[in-house]
Amino acid sequence: xxxxxxxxxxxxxxxxxxxxxxxxxxxxxxxxxxxxxxxxxxxxxxxxxxxxxxxxxxxxxxxxxxxxxxxxxxxxxxxxxxxxxxxxxxxxxxxxxxxxxxxxxxxxxxxxxxxxxxxxxxxxxxxxxxxxxxxxxxxxxxxxxxxxxxxxxxxxxxxxxxxxxxxxxxxxxxxxxxxxxxxxxxxxxxxxxxxxxxxxxxxxxxxxxxxxxxxxxxxxxxxxxxxxxxxxx
Amino acid sequence: xxxxxxxxxxxxxxxxxxxxxxxxxxxxxxxxxxxxxxxxxxxxxxxxxxxxxxxxxxxxxxxxxxxxxxxxxxxxxxxxxxxxxxxxxxxxxxxxxxxxxxxxxxxxxxxxxxxxxxxxxxxxxxxxxxxxxxxxxxxxxxxxxxxxxxxxxxxxxxxxxxxxxxxxxxxxxxxxxxxxxxxxxxxxxxxxxxxxxxxxxxxxxxxxxxxxxxxxxxxxxxxxxxxxxxxxx
DNA sequence: TTCTTGCATTTTGCATTCATTTTTATATGA
DNA sequence: TCATATAAAAATGAATGCAAAATGCAAGAA
Numbered sequence: 001x002x003x004x005x006x007x008x009x010x011x012x013x014x015x016x017x018x019x020x021x022x023x024x025x026x027x028x029x030x031x032x033x034x035x036x037x038x039x040x041x042x043x044x045x046x047x048x049x050x051x052x053x054x055x056x057x058x059x060x061x062x063x064x065x066x067x068x069x070x071x072x073x074x075x076x077x078x079x080x081x082x083x084x085x086x087x088x089x090x091x092x093x094x095x096x097x098x099x100x101x102x103x104x105x106x107x108x109x110x111x112x113x114x115x116x117x118x119x120x121x122x123x124x125x126x127x128x129x130x131x132x133x134x135x136x137x138x139x140x141x142x143x144x145x146x147x148x149x150x151x152x153x154x155x156x157x158x159x160x161x162x163x164x165x166x167x168x169x170x171x172x173x174x175x176x177x178x179x180x181x182x183x184x185x186x187x188x189x190x191x192x193x194x195x196x197x198x199x200x201x202x203x204x205x206x207x208x209x210x211x212x213x214x215x216x217x218x219x220x221x222x223x224x225x226x227x228x229x230x231x232x233x
Numbered sequence: 234x235x236x237x238x239x240x241x242x243x244x245x246x247x248x249x250x251x252x253x254x255x256x257x258x259x260x261x262x263x264x265x266x267x268x269x270x271x272x273x274x275x276x277x278x279x280x281x282x283x284x285x286x287x288x289x290x291x292x293x294x295x296x297x298x299x300x301x302x303x304x305x306x307x308x309x310x311x312x313x314x315x316x317x318x319x320x321x322x323x324x325x326x327x328x329x330x331x332x333x334x335x336x337x338x339x340x341x342x343x344x345x346x347x348x349x350x351x352x353x354x355x356x357x358x359x360x361x362x363x364x365x366x367x368x369x370x371x372x373x374x375x376x377x378x379x380x381x382x383x384x385x386x387x388x389x390x391x392x393x394x395x396x397x398x399x400x401x402x403x404x405x406x407x408x409x410x411x412x413x414x415x416x417x418x419x420x421x422x423x424x425x426x427x428x429x430x431x432x433x434x435x436x437x438x439x440x441x442x443x444x445x446x447x448x449x450x451x452x453x454x455x456x457x458x459x460x461x462x463x464x465x466x
Numbered sequence: 467t468t469c470t471t472g473c474a475t476t477t478t479g480c481a482t483t484c485a486t487t488t489t490t491a492t493a494t495g496a
Numbered sequence: 497t498c499a500t501a502t503a504a505a506a507a508t509g510a511a512t513g514c515a516a517a518a519t520g521c522a523a524g525a526a
Contacts, residue, residue, distance in 0.1 A: 013303050014510070015291060039478075049511045051284065054479090055291045058248060062292045070244045071478060071517050086385040089330060097326040152319040156389060247480070272508075282481045287509090304487050304508060 014048060015055040021046065022056055026065055026076055027165050037066065037074040064163045079166040081216055087160055088212035094157045095141070095208055096201035099188070101148035103197035110147045111192060114140060118189045125182045140185070144192075169218035177214055184210070247281060252289040254279065259298055259309055260398050270299065270307040297396045312399040314449050320393055321445035327390045328374070328441055329434035332421070334381035336430035343380045344425060347373060351422045358415045373418070377425075402451035410447055417443070 022042070025031045037057065039050050046053070057074045060066045066074045102110075121136040145154050173181070184207045191200035255275070258264045270290065272283050279286070290307045293299045299307045335343075354369040378387050406414070417440045424433035 013301070040476090050478090051510055051512090055288055058288045058292050059295045062295055068246075070246050072519095073478065083385070086383045089334070089383065090327065090386050090389055093326045093330040094323065097322060101322070150319045150322065152316070152393070153323050156323055156393070160385070160389070273506090283508090284480055284482090305489095306508065 013052075015052040015059075018046060018048060018052050019056040019059050022060060023065065023162070026060075027162070029168060031076050032168060034067075034075050034078045037076065039073065063159055065166065077163070077166055079163065079219070081219055084164070084167065084212060084216055084219065087164055088208050088215070091157065091160050091164070092205045092208035092212075094153060094160070095144075095204040098145045098148040098150075098153060098157070099192070099200035099204045100197035101150060101153070102144045103192060103195040103200055105149050106147035106192075106195075110143065114143050114147070114192060115189060117143065118185060121185065122182065125178065137181075137185075164215070167215060167219055169215055169222060173214050173218075177210070180210060181207070246285075248285040248288040248292075251279060251281065251285050252292050255289055255293060256298065256395075259293075260395075262401060264309050265401060266309060267311045268309050270309065272306070296392055298399065310396070310399055312396065312452070314452055317397070317400065317445060317449055317452065320397055321441050321448070324390065324393050324397070325438040325441035325445075327386060327393070328377075328437040331378045331381040331383075331386060331390070332425070332433035332437045333430035334383060334386070335377045336425060336428040336433055338382050339380035339425075339428075343376065347376050347380070347425060348422060350376065351418060354418065355415065358411065370414075370418075397448070400448060400452055402448055402455060406447050406451075410443070413443060414440070 022031070022037075031037060039053055039057075043050055043053055057066060057068070061068045061074065065077055067077045068074050106114075117136050117140050121133055121140065124130075124133040124136060145157060148154075184203060187203045188200060188207065191197075191203060255264070255270075264270060272286055272290075276283055276286055290299060290301070294301045294307065298310055300310045301307050339347075350369050350373050354366055354373065357363075357366040357369060378390060381387075417436060420436045421433060421440065424430075424436060
């Protein structure tokens with residue numbers, strides 16, 4: 001009865017916990033690249049049997065985070081330039097919709113909060129504090145998505161955004177690109193304050209397209225092997 | 234380096250086959266409603282053990298086709314009116330993007346084929362042949378998605394469309410609505426022939442929004458229990 | 467050397483088994 | 497009669513076992 005090592009999380013099934021855990025391992029880079037995902041090793045590390053682990057692998061594969069090769073196990077999916085070129089237009093369409101819905105449905109408080117975050121982010125921009133900038137940038141996009149009040153939209157978007165995170169590109173964009181991104185955010189805030197959904201949607205699409213270019217450049221520059229890697233899979 | 238053609242023998246794992254099989258059972262209505270999915274029964278019927286079945290259930294749940302209740306098994310997800318209201322705007326955004334991309338990237342042959350299907354569909358419309366109309370309607374939407382040449386977009390769209398199929402609404406739209414849908418298709422073809430992506434996107438969004446209204450009405454009218462059902466789950 | 471080829475080891479796919487929880491049936495008392 | 501408690505049955509969650517496939521390695525041939 002008194003099992004001290006009972007670390008189970010109540011009311012969630014093990015496979016779900018494991019799914020989340022491995023997802024985090026992928027995002028954090030503990031698992032990366034096109035590394036194999038050895039079942040036995042992970043089982044020992046997580047202290048579970050293979051059954052729930054394998055269930056988790058199937059789910060992650062259906063999300064596009066892993067690639068399953070029959071009888072050869074799972075590999076962490078690699079994000080090719082081609083995949084990025086496909087992903088960002090879709091994400092752009094979804095963010096555009098989010099912007100449109102947010103303009104129509106956000107509460108004044110939500111807009112105020114986004115404005116506050118924006119100015120804070122602008123401050124980080126002028127100070128050149130990249131890390132803090134990115135954090136707030138992330139939070140603003142999330143806030144717009146939340147203001148859209150469409151969980152399905154959020155889920156779809158998050159799935160795609162998760163796949164983009166596979167790139168693990170260094171966020172070393174040029175000063176010019178950073179200034180441009182900040183300018184786009186100015187436009188976005190302006191449109192949101194006027195609740196001009198059409199305009200916000202347009203800016204969002206443009207913003208995402210520029211981000212696409214940045215990510216593609218980063219992949220091409222930083223890890224050229226990403227493109228090659230998949231050729232052998 | 235021996236550069237022989239990479240002709241891999243296509244192999245499929247059992248869990249994958251099972252996933253597809255159950256998916257079809259859901260779409261065909263063999264499994265429907267919020268029905269429980271008894272593992273034992275399905276195992277016997279498919280002649281497999283519980284392990285691959287359960288892997289399939291996890292995947293289908295992550296697609297939103299099933300709902301997993303810890304220790305209480307899986308149920309076929311029910312589509313509420315609220316969910317439909319969420320799904321269609323997202324599908325609209327994706328179809329709009331598909332239209333935009335199709336205008337930019339479709340080959341002349343692809344456009345010709347879509348035009349041909351359109352006229353065939355128009356014929357079915359005037360003749361009042363509903364079933365044939367729907368089939369071609371489906372194929373046209375698929376053709377536009379294909380012409381967009383973005384597999385990620387198609388995958389995302391299909392996932393959402395799959396969830397909509399859960400509604401299993403009777404396609405008994407009014408004559409007025411049918412005429413309207415046909416008129417929208419006329420507009421779509423026109424835009425596509427002119428390769429006017431902005432216009433096509435706009436029509437697609439409108440088209441999907443009208444379809445949303447139709448589906449919501451069908452759910453409300455036909456099976457009002459769909460809305461109630463989920464309240465007890 | 468470098469490339470095969472056969473064999474041992476490892477890993478994966480699936481079935482089976484064990485443990486825990488939920489559900490159903492039954493009994494008991496107010 | 498109804499409600500509650502309790503026991504039996506069923507179903508689910510997770511671990512283990514076993515067969516098949518893949519991987520690694522070493523010995524031998526070109």
